[in-house]
Amino acid sequence: xxxxxxxxxxxxxxxxxxxxxxxxxxxxxxxxxxxxxxxxxxxxxxxxxxxxxxxxxxxxxxxxxxxxxxxxxxxxxxxxxxxxxxxxxxxxxxxxxxxxxxxxxxxxxxxxxxxxxxxxxxxxxxxxxxxxxxxxxxxxxxxxxxxxxxxxxxxxxxxxxxxxxxxxxxxxxxxxxxxxxxxxxxxxxxxxxxxxxxxxxxxxxxxxxxxxxxxxxxxxxxxxxxxxxxxxxxxxxxxxxxxxxxxxxxxxxxxxxxxxxxxxxxxxxxxxxxxxxxxxxxxxxxxxxxxxxxxxxxxxxxxxxxxxxxxxxxxxxxx
Numbered sequence: 001x002x003x004x005x006x007x008x009x010x011x012x013x014x015x016x017x018x019x020x021x022x023x024x025x026x027x028x029x030x031x032x033x034x035x036x037x038x039x040x041x042x043x044x045x046x047x048x049x050x051x052x053x054x055x056x057x058x059x060x061x062x063x064x065x066x067x068x069x070x071x072x073x074x075x076x077x078x079x080x081x082x083x084x085x086x087x088x089x090x091x092x093x094x095x096x097x098x099x100x101x102x103x104x105x106x107x108x109x110x111x112x113x114x115x116x117x118x119x120x121x122x123x124x125x126x127x128x129x130x131x132x133x134x135x136x137x138x139x140x141x142x143x144x145x146x147x148x149x150x151x152x153x154x155x156x157x158x159x160x161x162x163x164x165x166x167x168x169x170x171x172x173x174x175x176x177x178x179x180x181x182x183x184x185x186x187x188x189x190x191x192x193x194x195x196x197x198x199x200x201x202x203x204x205x206x207x208x209x210x211x212x213x214x215x216x217x218x219x220x221x222x223x224x225x226x227x228x229x230x231x232x233x234x235x236x237x238x239x240x241x242x243x244x245x246x247x248x249x250x251x252x253x254x255x256x257x258x259x260x261x262x263x264x265x266x267x268x269x270x271x272x273x274x275x276x277x278x279x280x281x282x283x284x285x286x287x288x289x290x291x292x293x294x295x296x297x298x299x300x301x302x303x304x305x306x307x308x309x310x311x312x313x314x315x316x317x318x319x
Contacts, residue, residue: 018290062304139174148180243285
C-alpha cells in the first residue's frame, strides 16, 4: 500500500507549527489528570468535549498540527478500567475524530483570511507510557522488537481506521522500540514521524543519536524524524544530526525548560520554551516545530510569530 503523500508534501513546502502539551491545556481548564494508567486518554471516555476544547485552543493559537489524546491509550490500559476491546478500539479512533472536530470548529474563523490546512497527528506513545511507571524515560523494557511490534501494531491499526493525517511515534526512549514502531507502521498507507526523547545528547536508553535516527533511513512511511519531551537546549544538536543522517525533515517539540522536582512536587527553573530557539532549528532542517510539557497555547502563539519570516504563508518568505 502506498503512503499517502499530502503531509509529506506539506513539509516540503513549508514549516508547520505543532501544538503544545495537551495535558497542560487540560489541566489549565480544570481537568483531573490523576489517572496514572490512562492520563489524558481517560477523557476519551469521560469528557470528550474537554479534548475538543483543548485541541481547538491550540488551533486558535496558530498550530496547524495537533496531536491526539492517544499517547497513553492502549487496549491493556482500557481493560484495567473494565473497557473491552471493541469499546477500546472505538475510543482510540475517537481521539482522531475529536481532534478533527476541533479543526472543523476553527475552519470557519480562518475562511475570511484565506484559510489554511489543519492536520491531525495520531499519537502513539511508547510502551513505557502504558506501564505508567516512568520507564518511558528509560527504555530497555526487556522485550524484543517483535513483542513491541505486536503491542504497537494493534493500537496503531485502531488509530489508522479513523484516518489521521500522520502518526506521531513520539517520546521514544530506545532504539529497540523505534525499530518496532517502524515495523509496526509498514503497509498501513499513513505517513509517520519518529521522535525520540533525549538527554545529554543521547537517547534516554543511552544510544548515540546517529544510530537512533538511522532506524528511519529505509522506512518510506517515516516522513520526519526528531526529538520531543526534552530540554530545549538538547534540540539543536539533535536536529543537525537527524538532518545529516536521514536527509528527512526534522520534528522538534521540547518541553518548556523547567524541571520537575519530585521532592517539592513543583516545577523549578525558568521557562525558555521553543520560541526562543526555533529559528535556529529551522535553519538546521526542522520543519515541524512545537512544544511538549508545560508549553501552552500562549507559547505556541509566540512560536508562530517568531517563525513568521520562515514560513511561505507568513509575514515574509522563508529566508
